[in-house]
Amino acid sequence: MTALRRALLALAAVLAMGSPALAVQPDEVLADPALEARARDLSKGLRCLVCRNESIDESNADLARELRIVVRERLVAGDSDAQIIDYLVSRYGEYVLLTPRADGSNLILWGAPILLILIGGGVAAAAVTRQRRPPEAALDPAEEARLRELLDD
Amino acid sequence: MIAELGHFTLITAFAVAIVQMIVPMIGAWKGWSGWTAVAAPAATLQALLVAFSFAALTVAFVTSDFSVRLVVANSHTDKPMLYKIAGVWGNHEGSLLLWVLILALFGAAAAWFGGQLRPSLKARVLAVQASVGVAFYAFILFTSNPFERMALPPFNGEDLNPLLQDPGLAFHPPFLYLGYVGLSMAFSFAVAALIEGRVDAAWGRWVRPWTLAAWLFLTIGIALGSWWAYYELGWGGFWFWDPVENASFMPWLIATALLHSAIVVEKREALKAWTILLAILAFGFSLIGTFIVRSGVLTSVHAFANDPERGVFILLILGIFTGGALVLYALRAPVLQARGVFGVVSRESALVVNNLLLAVSAFVVFVGTIWPLVAEMAFGRTLSVGPPFFNAAFTPFVIALGIILPLGSILPWKRGRAKALRPMLPVAVLALAVAGLVWAMDTGQSLGGPLGAALGVWLVAGAAVDLMTRTGRGRWSDRLGRVTRLPGADWGKALAHGGLGITIFGVAALTAWQREAIEVLQVGDRLSEGRYEVVLTGVNRVQGPNYVATRGDFAIFDDGRELGTLHPEKRVYPVARMPTTEAGIDSGFTRDIYVVIGDPQAGGGWAVRLYIKPFANWIWGGAIIMALGGLLSLGDRRYRVAAGARKVPAE
Numbered sequence: 134m135t136a137l138r139r140a141l142l143a144l145a146a147v148l149a150m151g152s153p154a155l156a157v158q159p160d161e162v163l164a165d166p167a168l169e170a171r172a173r174d175l176s177k178g179l180r181c182l183v184c185r186n187e188s189i190d191e192s193n194a195d196l197a198r199e200l201r202i203v204v205r206e207r208l209v210a211g212d213s214d215a216q217i218i219d220y221l222v223s224r225y226g227e228y229v230l231l232t233p234r235a236d237g238s239n240l241i242l243w244g245a246p247i248l249l250i251l252i253g254g255g256v257a258a259a260a261v262t263r264q265r266r267p268p269e270a271a272l273d274p275a276e277e278a279r280l281r282e283l284l285d286d
Numbered sequence: 287m288i289a290e291l292g293h294f295t296l297i298t299a300f301a302v303a304i305v306q307m308i309v310p311m312i313g314a315w316k317g318w319s320g321w322t323a324v325a326a327p328a329a330t331l332q333a334l335l336v337a338f339s340f341a342a343l344t345v346a347f348v349t350s351d352f353s354v355r356l357v358v359a360n361s362h363t364d365k366p367m368l369y370k371i372a373g374v375w376g377n378h379e380g381s382l383l384l385w386v387l388i389l390a391l392f393g394a395a396a397a398w399f400g401g402q403l404r405p406s407l408k409a410r411v412l413a414v415q416a417s418v419g420v421a422f423y424a425f426i427l428f429t430s431n432p433f434e435r436m437a438l439p440p441f442n443g444e445d446l447n448p449l450l451q452d453p454g455l456a457f458h459p460p461f462l463y464l465g466y467v468g469l470s471m472a473f474s475f476a477v478a479a480l481i482e483g484r485v486d487a488a489w490g491r492w493v494r495p496w497t498l499a500a501w502l503f504l505t506i507g508i509a510l511g512s513w514w515a516y517y518e519l520g521w522g523g524f525w526f527w528d529p530v531e532n533a534s535f536m537p538w539l540i541a542t543a544l545l546h547s548a549i550v551v552e553k554r555e556a557l558k559a560w561t562i563l564l565a566i567l568a569f570g571f572s573l574i575g576t577f578i579v580r581s582g583v584l585t586s587v588h589a590f591a592n593d594p595e596r597g598v599f600i601l602l603i604l605g606i607f608t609g610g611a612l613v614l615y616a617l618r619a620p621v622l623q624a625r626g627v628f629g630v631v632s633r634e635s636a637l638v639v640n641n642l643l644l645a646v647s648a649f650v651v652f653v654g655t656i657w658p659l660v661a662e663m664a665f666g667r668t669l670s671v672g673p674p675f676f677n678a679a680f681t682p683f684v685i686a687l688g689i690i691l692p693l694g695s696i697l698p699w700k701r702g703r704a705k706a707l708r709p710m711l712p713v714a715v716l717a718l719a720v721a722g723l724v725w726a727m728d729t730g731q732s733l734g735g736p737l738g739a740a741l742g743v744w745l746v747a748g749a750a751v752d753l754m755t756r757t758g759r760g761r762w763s764d765r766l767g768r769v770t771r772l773p774g775a776d777w778g779k780a781l782a783h784g785g786l787g788i789t790i791f792g793v794a795a796l797t798a799w800q801r802e803a804i805e806v807l808q809v810g811d812r813l814s815e816g817r818y819e820v821v822l823t824g825v826n827r828v829q830g831p832n833y834v835a836t837r838g839d840f841a842i843f844d845d846g847r848e849l850g851t852l853h854p855e856k857r858v859y860p861v862a863r864m865p866t867t868e869a870g871i872d873s874g875f876t877r878d879i880y881v882v883i884g885d886p887q888a889g890g891g892w893a894v895r896l897y898i899k900p901f902a903n904w905i906w907g908g909a910i911i912m913a914l915g916g917l918l919s920l921g922d923r924r925y926r927v928a929a930g931a932r933k934v935p936a937e
Binding site: 234 | 671679
């Protein structure tokens, strides 16, 4: 399924290239600045599905434009931010979210920075406080012999 | 003919590398000086052979030899000469050839400048370096032959990806590769030292310049890439947390950590095992980066290669070298005994915290980068990890690092007291005052702006104070005189730290205060944002060498005063069938005016976007200053490669 989806995305990306447009278009902008600001914030967290690692706010693809318009239509209809995101996730899956949700297995992802710094910090603190001065290195037999040789001279 | 010669010399270089990998290693093990002596001439010969091979491919590109498949796929007779040359490494096969060329050059450099190294260590270093080469020669020759011919040569080529036809990006890959591959020297030194079971101050003194050089190139390479994205992609973004960007950023973070821990090995003979581990990890992350970029396993804006078979091969190389080195590390690291003991409050401890923050942040970036892959394979979730995650997870590390940096840099070695931090008190007061001032002036009341300003002042002024404390006591006029005569390493340190402050401020300021306006303009219309205004004075069609462009002419104004004109373009490359945007940018010290022209609209006129980007150039300016600091440090006579490498450290 994912291979097929990748192939379709690649195809869509090629098709999208034929009709370049700039990111947010003048005709998309909402009259109400507060709603428009919310639309921009939401757009920055939504992935353009046919692009490589671009948000719909930055993307030139047609699909990104459609998504931007959907987001704005929903905003005008009075949906909350959470409702809009839920709607888009139900349509496109959580792949559309640039901010991964902090639930289930994703807790590993979100917990990683805290966990890593705690483990690393613990190890580092232990290493720094438990240093021991190494015993003065004993000479190995060859060095002993050489030393005697030098002293005897 | 020339292509066949290139292919032949590449195969010969492969054979030489095999000899260089085996013979000196056995020689060093058995103590046969005749065998160890093979290493240096073999390294030189290998570098010459691969250089010839690379030159042969370059000739094929420059002369547009369309009987070579790679030239057909990536070049065109109309392409400007600069991009014909850049086209050599603007593709999978050619970039790998560049990779082995640089690898061989670093090996040869170690052979040439390594006269003072212990012969056994030198032989082992060159053998390990050759073993990395062997893996990559095999990869090129068996999966990615750049010299493959076409049975029926076409009349012309398919052109290079237009996004790559840009001066900034033409030199971006060579710098990155110099950095990536430069870290192989640290790796070879680490593995050779593990085999010998001996790490001392001389080892640290040897590894540092190589790591510093690699770090320097990596810094420049990353900055070039970021600058390119800023002006080329059409909306002035400078960092996207794209997998390919992360691939270069992770080795940079680890290399930065390594640079600092190698100082501790050299000056204090502590943190030996950790430094070895970092050297292995740094090159390991370089290999991971190569894997990510070359396999296309994580789709991203820059993935030009998409071939699972090649991916598996690189994964194998990654597993053998990183895995093998780590096993060796586990076996031998206990042998490495630290000699220098240090107190909890000391320069060493501060550098431990530096290393902790840098290494953990690199792993955080790593986890975020591969998480989509892990989530899909292990949990069946198809998801994205985008910039919001990285911004949230990475920024705290930068802030923590920025706060401890000036404090750590003036703490004395071995054992310090909090009193030593007193010179930084006025700097802290200044930084907080600036933060308060910015907070009061900032109408948007963002948190990032004041925080970035405070960190910037703290780091830059902190670096200046650090430099002044190095001048000792006495009258200020004497100290100012002395500051100019401080060793290059002191200046390098101050510049690198100050540069970081400037970059942090630039990033924070741009993120917090950037403004934009979007509108449809007819010729003669105005668009304004704050005190800045642009007027569309005309739109023309322009014929370029291998593209056609729609070019807008804009007059720009600051408070009604005319600043000049800008000419943003929208280009279409007919051969590659791809559009690109060329922004019109008026670069200033405190702001960039960034204009982009878009499509003609149905009702007439053009979509125009105007961005005001405050302090944009400070981001790359800071990076250049950091690199300059690295260069000064590298030029310090005390650290010149080999200088005093045999001296026993003063204890």
